[in-house]
Amino acid sequence: MDLPNILKLVYRNIKVNVDPGTLIILIGLPAMYLVFFGYGFGSMIPTTGGTTAFLTFLTPGIMSVQCLMAGTVGGSMLWADRRWGMLAQLLVGPFTRLQYLLGIMLTSLVFGLAGALVMLVGAYLLIGSLQLTLWGALVAFGVIALGSIFFGSLMLLIAGLVKSNNAYNSIQIFVIFVVNFASTVFYSFNPNLPLPIQVLFQANPLTYVANAARGGFVGSFPVSDIWQVPLLVVETVVVLAMATRVYVRSNISFV
Amino acid sequence: MVLQPRESLTMSGDSTEQVIKVENLKHTYDGKYFALNDLSLGIKKGEVFGLLGKNGAGKTTLIKVLTTLIRPTSGKLSILGMDPNHYGKEIRRRIGVVQQGESFDFTTVEGNFDIYAVLWGVPREVRLQRKDELIKMFGLQDVRKQRSFDLSGGQKRRVQVAREMMHDMDILFLDEPTTGLDVFMRRELLDSIKKEVRQGLTVVFTTHNLEEADYFCDRVAVVDQGKILAMDTVENLKRLYRGKKTVEVTLSGADAAAFFAKLGEKLPNSEIKVEGSSAIILAEDSKEALQRIMELSQVSGIQVEWLNVRKNTLEDVFIGSVSRGEGAE
Numbered sequence: 001m002d003l004p005n006i007l008k009l010v011y012r013n014i015k016v017n018v019d020p021g022t023l024i025i026l027i028g029l030p031a032m033y034l035v036f037f038g039y040g041f042g043s044m045i046p047t048t049g050g051t052t053a054f055l056t057f058l059t060p061g062i063m064s065v066q067c068l069m070a071g072t073v074g075g076s077m078l079w080a081d082r083r084w085g086m087l088a089q090l091l092v093g094p095f096t097r098l099q100y101l102l103g104i105m106l107t108s109l110v111f112g113l114a115g116a117l118v119m120l121v122g123a124y125l126l127i128g129s130l131q132l133t134l135w136g137a138l139v140a141f142g143v144i145a146l147g148s149i150f151f152g153s154l155m156l157l158i159a160g161l162v163k164s165n166n167a168y169n170s171i172q173i174f175v176i177f178v179v180n181f182a183s184t185v186f187y188s189f190n191p192n193l194p195l196p197i198q199v200l201f202q203a204n205p206l207t208y209v210a211n212a213a214r215g216g217f218v219g220s221f222p223v224s225d226i227w228q229v230p231l232l233v234v235e236t237v238v239v240l241a242m243a244t245r246v247y248v249r250s251n252i253s254f255v
Numbered sequence: 256m257v258l259q260p261r262e263s264l265t266m267s268g269d270s271t272e273q274v275i276k277v278e279n280l281k282h283t284y285d286g287k288y289f290a291l292n293d294l295s296l297g298i299k300k301g302e303v304f305g306l307l308g309k310n311g312a313g314k315t316t317l318i319k320v321l322t323t324l325i326r327p328t329s330g331k332l333s334i335l336g337m338d339p340n341h342y343g344k345e346i347r348r349r350i351g352v353v354q355q356g357e358s359f360d361f362t363t364v365e366g367n368f369d370i371y372a373v374l375w376g377v378p379r380e381v382r383l384q385r386k387d388e389l390i391k392m393f394g395l396q397d398v399r400k401q402r403s404f405d406l407s408g409g410q411k412r413r414v415q416v417a418r419e420m421m422h423d424m425d426i427l428f429l430d431e432p433t434t435g436l437d438v439f440m441r442r443e444l445l446d447s448i449k450k451e452v453r454q455g456l457t458v459v460f461t462t463h464n465l466e467e468a469d470y471f472c473d474r475v476a477v478v479d480q481g482k483i484l485a486m487d488t489v490e491n492l493k494r495l496y497r498g499k500k501t502v503e504v505t506l507s508g509a510d511a512a513a514f515f516a517k518l519g520e521k522l523p524n525s526e527i528k529v530e531g532s533s534a535i536i537l538a539e540d541s542k543e544a545l546q547r548i549m550e551l552s553q554v555s556g557i558q559v560e561w562l563n564v565r566k567n568t569l570e571d572v573f574i575g576s577v578s579r580g581e582g583a584e
Contacts (some may be wrong), residue, residue, distance in 0.1 A: 002376040012370050016360045087359030092322045093374060094348040163566075 009103025071151025112148030
């Protein structure tokens, strides 16, 4: 049986990118966040239940980080394909530019969900127990899938617009840093924060993912945050459309 | 060892059928300079067609257009009877392309073959057999488990060409596949490709190496500044210049350009290609050319440092075509 073209590309992307370097970025870094921030902040932040309670709070946040990390891997895939000639080679094969783009996007999605699952298992091993209903898990993984598409599209868009690999890497590091730490991944939103940082928190799509995933874990979602998931859907559609436009309609330079 | 005959993807079996038709093709990257400038050609099924030209002549741009990677600015184009503007994907499904630059997945030689086969939908049993045959045919047995990026330049080129042959195709585009290879490796690679060509494949091959075109191609087109300057079988192109001999001359001192300009006036039936203080002259009458050179040398006081007369080669045809093209500008 012949696989659909997009699935062939996903197979190829996974096969080529499951290497130690990618796995360290994808799983190693968030796993370290889970361990070091979990125990470090857990011992410092006065929480009822101590470190275990903070780890429980942190788990859906770290799972959400996976969609950002998977997105950056997607952007890197595109750069690697440009750098090593495979983008041009694939585009003279039986694939359309849109299929190539969706192939990377789907690969980001697979990496995002797989990474989140690994973080969930890691958290379970650290904490010893996790309260998560089937419905809650569906909500958490669903929103992480959506976030993976958003960040996958965003990083592909940046990779398409930036002219050099070094520039792309610098932007990627900046995005990872700002998006991770100006979000509710590691700590709750605090209205006492300076206004610019409050705005950054509220405008950060990773905040929406982390809040929704956390809502799935605790089984409830604050009414004040209910607008976040629809906004994330809209943002995802817009960024996906922009990334698609960059790749399908414009001339891609083959480095 | 020769690969098992493969099922042709082309429906028609007519060997005179033109699988590539190009009419008045133009392409510009910047709106000013035309990398392809009113270029027309036709390539028959089963033909090994060479695009011969110096660097920047437009060969790679033409390959990019023919393989649907870029759209031409204007002109008519038909690949396997289809218009690339509307049937790009269908065309790409029936062609193979070995690009000028490296293109590898970050895995082993075998891994590259396997991934490529999956991408092209080659059934598992066929893939395993074909991979072994190609690895053997292209002499890659010792490096099959090595990462592609760790291979030498010659091995990488062989992997790229062999990998492309994992899937069935009607036309194979080879964009300077022997660049960077030594003379032995070139010959080995071309021999390996030749075995495949015997299966009836149409091959479009770009090179600036004239011996290669002579050895490998049924027909060649000499391309310069995006135009075709000459197009025929290698033998016919040589025959055009059979009566002529090539005079090579190098002058010492300045004002060589004026010397060669005057020489051109005195030898109206000869073609002169000037490169600094040297020139290659395709002369109707080599004795007359020698005489005129010596006369001019005496009159102008410019010394002739080196002078050589020899029979023409394909390289001379190439130089002659290019210099005629430049003269027509």
